[in-house]
Amino acid sequence: MSVKRISTPLSEQDVMELKAGDNVLITGVVYSARDAAHKKLVELLDKGEDLPVDLRGQVIYYVGPAPAKPGQVIGSAGPTTSGRMDAYTPALLAQGAKGLVGKGSRNQEVKDALKEHGAVYFASVGGAAALTAKTIKASEVVAYEELGAEAIRRMTVEDFPVTVVNDAHGNDLYVEGAKKYERVAGEG
Amino acid sequence: MREVHVDTVRDHIRDMCIDANYNLGDDVVQAFEQSLKIEESPTGRNVLEQLIENARIAREEQVPMCQDTGFAVIFVEVGQEVLFVGGDVKDAINEGVRRGYTEGYLRKSIVSDPVERVNTKDNTPAVIHFDVVPGDKVKLTIAPKGGGSENMSTVRMLKPAQGRQGVIDFVVEHVKTAGPNPCPPTVVGVGIGGTFEKVAWLAKKALLRPLGEPNPDPFYAEMEKEILTKVNDLGIGPQGFGGRVTSLAVHIETHPCHIASFPAAVNINCHASRHSERNI
Ligand code: SF4
Numbered sequence: 001m002s003v004k005r006i007s008t009p010l011s012e013q014d015v016m017e018l019k020a021g022d023n024v025l026i027t028g029v030v031y032s033a034r035d036a037a038h039k040k041l042v043e044l045l046d047k048g049e050d051l052p053v054d055l056r057g058q059v060i061y062y063v064g065p066a067p068a069k070p071g072q073v074i075g076s077a078g079p080t081t082s083g084r085m086d087a088y089t090p091a092l093l094a095q096g097a098k099g100l101v102g103k104g105s106r107n108q109e110v111k112d113a114l115k116e117h118g119a120v121y122f123a124s125v126g127g128a129a130a131l132t133a134k135t136i137k138a139s140e141v142v143a144y145e146e147l148g149a150e151a152i153r154r155m156t157v158e159d160f161p162v163t164v165v166n167d168a169h170g171n172d173l174y175v176e177g178a179k180k181y182e183r184v185a186g187e188g
Numbered sequence: 189m190r191e192v193h194v195d196t197v198r199d200h201i202r203d204m205c206i207d208a209n210y211n212l213g214d215d216v217v218q219a220f221e222q223s224l225k226i227e228e229s230p231t232g233r234n235v236l237e238q239l240i241e242n243a244r245i246a247r248e249e250q251v252p253m254c255q256d257t258g259f260a261v262i263f264v265e266v267g268q269e270v271l272f273v274g275g276d277v278k279d280a281i282n283e284g285v286r287r288g289y290t291e292g293y294l295r296k297s298i299v300s301d302p303v304e305r306v307n308t309k310d311n312t313p314a315v316i317h318f319d320v321v322p323g324d325k326v327k328l329t330i331a332p333k334g335g336g337s338e339n340m341s342t343v344r345m346l347k348p349a350q351g352r353q354g355v356i357d358f359v360v361e362h363v364k365t366a367g368p369n370p371c372p373p374t375v376v377g378v379g380i381g382g383t384f385e386k387v388a389w390l391a392k393k394a395l396l397r398p399l400g401e402p403n404p405d406p407f408y409a410e411m412e413k414e415i416l417t418k419v420n421d422l423g424i425g426p427q428g429f430g431g432r433v434t435s436l437a438v439h440i441e442t443h444p445c446h447i448a449s450f451p452a453a454v455n456i457n458c459h460a461s462r463h464s465e466r467n468i
Binding site for chain 2: 001021023063065066067072075076078080081103105123125127128129130131133134148161165174177179180181182183184
């Protein structure tokens with residue numbers, strides 16, 4: 001299995017070269033945010049205010065980690081279901097975010113926004129949270145500390161394994177992957 | 189009567205919350221290894237390898253395998269000759285959950301009110317299912333349940349005329365709709381019969397059976413096999429990236445039902461199919 005390596009922040013060219021089905025290792029900074037943080041970010045945008053982080057070129061990881069044990073950088077930290085972020089995602093892509101990491105399918109508005117703004121939706125392996133935590137080398141809360149596990153964290157990752165699900169060209173691995181391996185009744 | 193102090197229950201529950209979240213059962217790890225032999229998709233194989241590695245890290249470093257350490261769903265079988273002493277057994281169970289989730293560095297994912305949504309900060313209260321059985325023992329089972337897979341669950345009141353095929357179609361269609369969301373490879377719990385609430389309970393109970401152990405009734409064992417084949421033919425594969433292994437197992441539990449009804453339920457569990465069991 002071939003693997004591509006990319007570093008954040010992502011450039012226009014990085015994004016355009018990624019295709020649905022690519023296995024990718026991400027190195028650099030990613031920002032964690034779940035529903036509660038998304039809601040707050042979009043409320044700020046609605047009020048015309050600045051976001052607590054500059055999202056241009058950045059990757060957002062949908063994660064609410066488990067508490068860190070003493071000596072750990074972070075507790076187990078796998079992806080949460082991305083669909084809950086769908087309503088907020090186009091607004092953040094308009095702010096320049098280039099990558100999203102979660103698990104599960106996105107709605108049509110998100111897929112369209114990925115094409116329009118040139119961005120990519122990756123999935124990391126849901127439930128492989130102890131493994132993922134090992135790729136996170138540093139983590140600090142940068143906004144909404146009061147949200148606990150749902151606060152926005154600036155995480156430094158090294159070789160964080162993800163797979164491209166929706167690329168900027170309109171391809172969808174969840175649809176194409178299943179089609180490729182589907183067995184229709186009467187076959188084989 | 190045999191007296192059982194509720195503090196004993198509390199201490200077991202504490203340990204079980206932690207054990208279930210750190211140590212994935214051998215049956216599940218073996219199912220991953222079996223799956224590696226049949227998975228054709230390279231990305232799918234990579235996912236399975238990550239899951240095996242993840243389970244190893246969680247066990248060796250004693251950390252949760254998944255950050256969603258779940259709703260503490262607890263089954264308690266109480267022998268009818270048991271007398272609980274020292275307090276309220278439900279309070280003791282919740283205290284065990286509180287200690288387990290706090291002292292085990294597990295994530296607290298419960299909100300006190302479904303609409304207001306304020307986190308209780310200690311993962312209580314648990315969902316507790318009591319059953320009274322003959323004897324003087326207490327059997328505790330905990331099955332922490334993640335939100336991602338629990339959300340992909342459903343009950344349908346089928347028509348009796350739909351029969352065996354009706355249930356099969358319903359389950360397969362449901363797994364297809366769930367797609368990548370419940371973190372495949374999944375375990376599919378199916379309830380058939382009973383009433384509206386009983387069938388949902390059966391589907392959940394079906395998830396407790398060790399993987400690889402078929403329904404004792406050959407008719408249902410055959411049906412489990414057939415559904416598993418059909419589900420894996422969907423091509424969803426590990427994590428929904430496409431592949432042969434969408435589910436590790438299908439478990440069916442049944443109950444007699446009314447002449448006019450034919451309830452069926454699907455409760456999907458993710459590959460983090462966690463349990464811990466203790467006998468007192
Ligand atoms: S569905 Fe299961 S494996 Fe996936 S994130 Fe939730 S608890 Fe973890």
